[in-house]
Amino acid sequence: MDIPAHYEDAEKMLRTEKPDFVEVITNVETHARFVKLAAELQIPVICQKPMAPSLAEAAEMIRVCKDAGVPFFIHENFRFQTPVMALKSVLDAGTIGTPFRARLDFNSSFPVFDNQPALRDLEQFILADVGTHILDLGRFFFGEMESVYCRTHSSRLDIRGEDVATVVLSTRAAGMPVVCNMSYASRIENESFPETLAFVEGNLGSAELAPDYSLRVTTAAGTHVSRVPPASYPWVDPRYAVVHSSIVDCNRDMLAALQTGKLPRTHAADNLRTLQLVFAAYQSAGENRVINIQP
Secondary structure, eight states, rough: OOOOOOOHHOOOOHHHHOOOOOEEEEEEGGGHHHHHHHHHHHHEEEESHHHHHHHHHHHHHHHHHHHHHHOOEEEEEEGGOHHHHHHHHHHHHHHOSSEEEEEEEOOOOOHHHHHHHGGGGGGGGGHHHHHHHHHHHHHHOOOEEEEEEEEEOOSSOOOOOSSSEEEEEETTTOOEEEEEEEESSSSOSSSOTOOOEEEEEEEEEEEETTEEEETEEETTTEEEEEEEEOOOOSOOOOOGGGHHHHHHHHHHHHHHHHHHOOOOOOOOHHHHHHHHHHHHHHHHHHTSOEEEEOO
């Protein structure tokens, strides 16, 4: 591969190359440093999730970019997964009426610590890693939340953080419960990693995201079953297709925002609301109580 230049200093690289935008994909504790550097140099910035290791630091990153007039987006691709978008369309169409209860599941026995051994040393794991996605989907499907209750569990002696979390969200609009189950310790009959599964009940019916990209919608007329697989690209690993393919649409949305000056779906100020739920979940687990979310 012909690489015309390489750098050991990020500031020198950005000043020399003057990119149209920069994406920060470093460890979370370094995100603020590079986001603020991009803002100082007037370069639009995209940041991988989680945005920051604390809510205060995330808010400060947003403030710095806003004061500099620099676009600041978060790469949150789960919203763009084909099954997720299909379920969102069903909910928005009112096919199952008004939802009154929902469940979002990301449960697996996938050997994540074998693939990424550094994850063993994280004091905060599944809520910070997977929870940023799943709690964001709760907001995407059902709107803002008024409260969070969470219990966590570590199933192994060789990890520092939690690998199991159960979060009960309550929607601000209707007080509707949304149960979010996350686990890397679940041995189940049909392994669905890395799919997010869902079950939503409404006053006119129900909708379910089942394994193998199955969407089942049940109303008084019966059950309609369809398959909503991700788009296929030659570079995609089939085992991770639902994640890898969603990156294309996530990037497309952010590119359009950079070109038009409009906000993408996953801008930083929106993602701050998701981070608020993540850190509230950790507080709830630590104090064993419901945490109310400020509007």
